[in-house]
Amino acid sequence: MNEHPEATTAFLAHRNLLFTVAYEMLGSAADAEDVLQETWLRWMKVDLGQVRDQRAYLVRITTRQSLDRLRTLRRRKEAYVGPWLPEPLLTAPDVAEDVELAESVSMAMMLVLETLTPTERAVFVLREAFDVGYDEIAAAVDKTPAAVRQIAHRARQHVDARRPREVVSPTEARATLEAFRHALEAGDPQRLLDVLAPDVVLVSDGGGVKRAALRPIVGAEKLVRYMVGGIGKAQVTVSTDPTVVNGNPALVLRVDGETDGVMAVRVEDAHITGLYYVRNPHKLTRIASEISLALR
Known part of the structure; x- marks a missing residue:
């Protein structure tokens, strides 16, 4: 197991980002925390000497774990009593000041993301919210970059048809x-x-x-x-x-x-x-x- 302090430092440096990725994928803070725990366990086994971009590698692990859990959550939601809404988070003031971030985690947007397939959701979130490159997304979702571009285009059209017409102040x-x-x-x-x-x-x-x-x-x-x-x-x-x-x-x-x-x-x-x-x-x-x- 990798016990180098550099691994811990890297994980903690990107923890808020990884939690946000998992939360936007899942709509559940509890499940996002579980994903981060799994990400941490896998990250500790990685040979850092083989990692060119630690942020990208951590996002890839988090995305894969989120996809696995998202498929389980879908089955759980089918048995849910009444409408399902994302778990609300009391957020720090800096989140409200970041218009792009505030829109991406808003209840309205999170509900739109619920209408995507798991892979579409992962691609859309990584590309639109976190500006991850197509090659990196392809590695995270086990698709070719060309396929990811098509999925991103389809997901963007789907979301644009359902998102608020304008972002209010x-x-x-x-x-x-x-x-x-x-x-x-x-x-x-x-x-x-x-x-x-x-x-x-x-x-x-x-x-x-x-x-x-x-x-x-x-x-x-x-x-x-x-x-x-x-x-x-x-x-x-x-x-x-x-x-x-x-x-x-x-x-x-x-x-x-x-x-x-x-x-x-x-x-x-x-x-x-x-x-x-x-x-x-x-x-x-x-x-x-x-x-x-x-x-x-």
Whole structure:
């Protein structure tokens, strides 16, 4: 086994990058951590004298481990109760300041990545988010560089057709979310309708542990009836705290003072077009402390 301090130093230097690669591939911080553990074990057995580019080699190991785990996760998601959402991460302020990184790990983008095949997802993430060369990607996914170029082109077209039309500034996103927050706390249907896009979609994830809509709720009026009516029937007090999840403005919702879930949003043209509400308590363990992400 390789016990040279250089191996440990290299792994730690690229750890945030490797975690981000694994998380963008899997949508689960817990699984990403498991992948990093496997990457570490394999890295310790590598002869560093044969490694020209340590970063590329580590990314290759991480990608292969992520692909293996992604195929297992797909089977697990098929048995999941209700819609599946990525595990929200409380991210450091520098993530929100990096527009490219914040978009790549946003809830909206992570859900778009879910529509790709495992290999398409790996190629897209490595190429578009991390600017990895085609030859390096080919080595990571066991394809030829020519095949990787075709996969990248196909995946890019698929994602472009589904991603937000424009990336809004953090200031605009915060202002829109703040308007939604006050309207929700006030239980004011009209103010909610003013901030929601007519075709807004709510996706809620309770994982069979917490109550949640088993299918996405589409349309502003239907969504307002669902939210305001549900709060009224339950006779509870809802409060919200602004936070930053996956590099983007979000809310922590509390019901009668107890944390109920995390709500991320997709904002376009100063209106909310997507709401992603994670209630599954198993996915809320990473909102107590900041996680550092990196593209380089």
